[in-house]
Amino acid sequence: MKKNLVIVESPAKAKTIERFLGKDYHVMSSYGHIRDLKKKDFSVDIENNFTPIYEIPDDKKKVVAELKAAAKQAETVWLASDEDREGEAISWHLFDALGLKDDNTKRIVFHEITDTAIHRAIETPRKIDKNLVDAQQARRVLDRIVGFELSPVLWRKIKPALSAGRVQSVAVRLIVEREREIQQFNSESAYRIIAIFTKKEGGESFEVKAEYNKRLKTKEEALALLEKLKSSLFSIEDVTVKPARKSPAAPFTTSTLQQEASRKLGFSVAQTMSVAQRLYESGKITYMRTDSVNLSGLAINTAKAEVTQLYGPEYVKVRQYTTKSKGAQEAHEAIRPTYIQNSAIDGTAQEKKLYDLIWKRTVASQMADAQLEKTTALIDISNDKGKFVANGEVLKFDGFLRVYLEGTDDEDAEVTDGILPPLTQGEALDMRETIATQRFTQRPPRYTEASLVRKLEELGIGRPSTYAPTISTIQNREYVEKRSLEGEQRPYNVLALKNGKLKDTDKTETFGADKNKLVPTDIGMVVTDFLMESFPSILDYNFTADVEKDFDKIAEGKTQWNKSIADFYKVFHPIVEEVSQTHTEHKAGERILGSDPKTGRQVSVKIGRYGAVAQIGSSEEEEKPLFAPLQKTQSIETITLEETLKLFDLPRTVGTFRDKDVVAAVGRFGPYLRHDGKFVSLPKGIDPLEVLLEEAIELIEAKEKKDREKTIKTFPEEPGLQVLNGRYGPYITFEKKNYKIPKNQEPSELTLDRCRQIIAEATDGTTKKKKTTRKTTAKKTKK
DNA sequence: CAGTGAGCGAGCTTCCGCTTGACTT
Numbered sequence: 001m002k003k004n005l006v007i008v009e010s011p012a013k014a015k016t017i018e019r020f021l022g023k024d025y026h027v028m029s030s031y032g033h034i035r036d037l038k039k040k041d042f043s044v045d046i047e048n049n050f051t052p053i054y055e056i057p058d059d060k061k062k063v064v065a066e067l068k069a070a071a072k073q074a075e076t077v078w079l080a081s082d083e084d085r086e087g088e089a090i091s092w093h094l095f096d097a098l099g100l101k102d103d104n105t106k107r108i109v110f111h112e113i114t115d116t117a118i119h120r121a122i123e124t125p126r127k128i129d130k131n132l133v134d135a136q137q138a139r140r141v142l143d144r145i146v147g148f149e150l151s152p153v154l155w156r157k158i159k160p161a162l163s164a165g166r167v168q169s170v171a172v173r174l175i176v177e178r179e180r181e182i183q184q185f186n187s188e189s190a191y192r193i194i195a196i197f198t199k200k201e202g203g204e205s206f207e208v209k210a211e212y213n214k215r216l217k218t219k220e221e222a223l224a225l226l227e228k229l230k231s232s233l234f235s236i237e238d239v240t241v242k243p244a245r246k247s248p249a250a251p252f253t254t255s256t257l258q259q260e261a262s263r264k265l266g267f268s269v270a271q272t273m274s275v276a277q278r279l280y281e282s283g284k285i286t287y288m289r290t291d292s293v294n295l296s297g298l299a300i301n302t303a304k305a306e307v308t309q310l311y312g313p314e315y316v317k318v319r320q321y322t323t324k325s326k327g328a329q330e331a332h333e334a335i336r337p338t339y340i341q342n343s344a345i346d347g348t349a350q351e352k353k354l355y356d357l358i359w360k361r362t363v364a365s366q367m368a369d370a371q372l373e374k375t376t377a378l379i380d381i382s383n384d385k386g387k388f389v390a391n392g393e394v395l396k397f398d399g400f401l402r403v404y405l406e407g408t409d410d411e412d413a414e415v416t417d418g419i420l421p422p423l424t425q426g427e428a429l430d431m432r433e434t435i436a437t438q439r440f441t442q443r444p445p446r447y448t449e450a451s452l453v454r455k456l457e458e459l460g461i462g463r464p465s466t467y468a469p470t471i472s473t474i475q476n477r478e479y480v481e482k483r484s485l486e487g488e489q490r491p492y493n494v495l496a497l498k499n500g501k502l503k504d505t506d507k508t509e510t511f512g513a514d515k516n517k518l519v520p521t522d523i524g525m526v527v528t529d530f531l532m533e534s535f536p537s538i539l540d541y542n543f544t545a546d547v548e549k550d551f552d553k554i555a556e557g558k559t560q561w562n563k564s565i566a567d568f569y570k571v572f573h574p575i576v577e578e579v580s581q582t583h584t585e586h587k588a589g590e591r592i593l594g595s596d597p598k599t600g601r602q603v604s605v606k607i608g609r610y611g612a613v614a615q616i617g618s619s620e621e622e623e624k625p626l627f628a629p630l631q632k633t634q635s636i637e638t639i640t641l642e643e644t645l646k647l648f649d650l651p652r653t654v655g656t657f658r659d660k661d662v663v664a665a666v667g668r669f670g671p672y673l674r675h676d677g678k679f680v681s682l683p684k685g686i687d688p689l690e691v692l693l694e695e696a697i698e699l700i701e702a703k704e705k706k707d708r709e710k711t712i713k714t715f716p717e718e719p720g721l722q723v724l725n726g727r728y729g730p731y732i733t734f735e736k737k738n739y740k741i742p743k744n745q746e747p748s749e750l751t752l753d754r755c756r757q758i759i760a761e762a763t764d765g766t767t768k769k770k771k772t773t774r775k776t777t778a779k780k781t782k783k
Numbered sequence: 784c785a786g787t788g789a790g791c792g793a794g795c796t797t798c799c800g801c802t803t804g805a806c807t808t
Contacts, residue, residue, distance in 0.1 A: 010802065010803085037798090147797055151797035168798085289802090463800065609790075667789085679787080681787095725785095
């Protein structure tokens with residue numbers, strides 16, 4: 001047995017460190033926290049000074065047993081969990097749960113996994129910092145109190161199985177508030193006026209595009225200006241040339257990686273993390289859950305060498321970045337390639353793409369600024385006070401842009417002209433054409449997963465390890481949905497002046513279309529409104545930042561953690577009590593819309609067991625109430641009495657066809673028709689309340705035809721195997737599984753043997769994959 | 784990825800942070 005046992009948090013880290021430390025050290029991993037508050041019950045003893053009740057979760061028992069056995073045999077145990085609040089707590093829990101002894105246990109920390117950093121750490125051990133541990137306990141207990149006291153209130157007032165918490169509830173609030181801003185947004189329009197001037201020089205003709213330095217509110221003003229311009233003379237009043245620079249972005253943190261992967265590769269936040277995890281486990285990148293932009297000295301030197309070799313020394317600029325984000329704990333390095341000299345790797349397409357992004361970002365971060373020259377020309381109008389302004393931008397030295405430019409979320413970035421022709425003061429220009437276009441102000445953008453992460457990080461809410469899970473939680477609870485919304489059409493006006501003639505055209509454009517954006521559901525809105533009304537302090541955007549200040553005081557030893565929690569509880573708990581006791585007759589968010597003209601019974605909408613629902617009558621009445629779910633496009637906030645009553649007209653019998661009823665209804669997946677036991681989805685734009693029998697029959701027959709065409713081939717000797725035509729083209733189906741048909745294969749010419757071969761090849765591939773993963777896990781358990 | 788199509792009165796939901804799991808013998 002080896003003399004030294006080192007315990008780190010991650011197994012991939014353990015492997016690397018063992019290489020650096022040599023044969024006297026055995027490095028094992030705790031796989032994160034090994035103890036937590038008991039999963040069941042409140043598990044914070046309020047009466048007893050908020051004593052936490054910890055347990056080792058079932059899936060951690062084995063790890064703890066193995067660590068315990070190894071610790072017993074070791075002369076010295078080195079606790080090397082991360083140097084942050086959570087890491088310190090992990091060490092403390094390990095110390096306690098493994099029954100370690102003070103005299104042969106040492107606490108060490110390092111921020112980067114390099115040979116020197118680790119050896120330096122071993123030379124400078126310390127004791128566990130109990131104050132920092134207490135700060136973590138305070139954090140943990142506070143989150144439990146908030147989560148486990150608020151959630152049950154929601155179960156009672158709104159719907160079972162809902163949840164609230166310090167992080168998730170604020171995330172939902174951001175989305176709800178943004179949606180309301182969008183709803184209330186009134187766009188205003190103004191005319192943007194752009195002229196194209198020409199200049200002749202030495203037989204060559206140049207174009208200069210310039211914008212009028214004012215936007216004009218009304219069509220009258222725009223027309224008046226164009227009218228005036230008919231007789232204007234134009235000349236260059238002034239030309240200024242200014243140098244400008246652009247600097248590269250800092251190396252990736254978890255949040256910036258998620259944003260860039262979303263913008264440039266279209267990855268979801270969860271997808272980015274799982275691809276990054278694979279890159280990390282195979283040793284290709286450094287740790288992917290980090291809030292630090294710091295690079296190790298070694299990494300900087302390698303990047304420098306790489307840039308010099310690839311692009312030349314003039315492209316090098318060594319830079320140290322500092323973290324701006326609130327509450328960063330910087331236990332790790334920034335996310336970078338482990339070996340920067342590898343500009344590409346083997347792997348899946350996704351792995352390659354993400355690695356490429358990380359490589360470029362890292363290398364660019366150590367490169368020179370890009371140098372630009374910005375030219376602004378002011379063009380005088382002889383008979384008007386306004387000016388035309390032409391902007392040109394020339395790249396003098398590309399610097400880091402040669403490798404990488406950070407993406408933006410800005411959907412309509414300014415159009416800047418590339419290069420301006422040489423212009424001299426006083427010189428006259430001819431106007432070729434002027435176009436005044438009616439432009440509308442833009443509503444605020446909806447959040448994407450990645451832009452929500454950015455906002456949370458900005459507010460100091462959540463941690464690199466929780467951004468992705470938080471995004472899934474608020475979707476799983478059905479507080480928000482990722483949706484694509486169709487835009488609306490709106491008219492706009494274009495006025496053009498050319499050759500002294502004015503043309504007035506009305507055009508239409510689509511606006512407000514959105515793809516894959518986070519949109520609140522009715523549940524999300526009702527829960528947020530309720531929490532905002534009853535617990536505004538918890539939903540405050542500064543709540544986390546404020547409690548973090550308390551945690552810092554605990555970490556500095558200036559406050560007792562239980563005292564800090566007691567102060568919070570003293571204020572918080574009575575509000576919970578009060579809110580739960582004010583027994584509202586109606587559920588939160590319920591709206592009473594009026595009465596049903598047929599029966600006189602009350603018509604209302606609320607959040608039901610399965611989401612938003614309309615109701616006629618109430619449960620107190622003898623006659624049972626009627627229920628109907630709201631449609632996807634409707635909201636309990638805005639639905640009217642008429643719209644609500646209409647919902648009860650479904651399911652509706654449209655008529656009969658081949659002696660069978662045709663029924664229109666709305667199901668989980670939208671409106672549909674049912675006929676003779678078969679279902680036909682109604683296409684967009686056809687209302688189940690209005691659909692005519694003829695239309696319905698047409699749709700049913702079309703579906704029947706499609707079904708007939710669906711089957712390309714069947715085989716009498718193997719009825720379970722079929723060649724079908726699906727949404728994404730032909731495929732083979734067999735025993736509930738589907739198989740892709742090779743590109744060069746004509747589906748109608750498939751034989752049974754060939755099908756079996758395709759299936760065999762496909763299944764062979766998957767079992768192979770499974771086998772390799774099993775091998776690696778087997779290896780792990782072996783040691 | 785390959786197709787779906789209720790119900791709205793009974794008993795258990797829930798937090799945030801660390802980490803990687805993986806049932807065929």
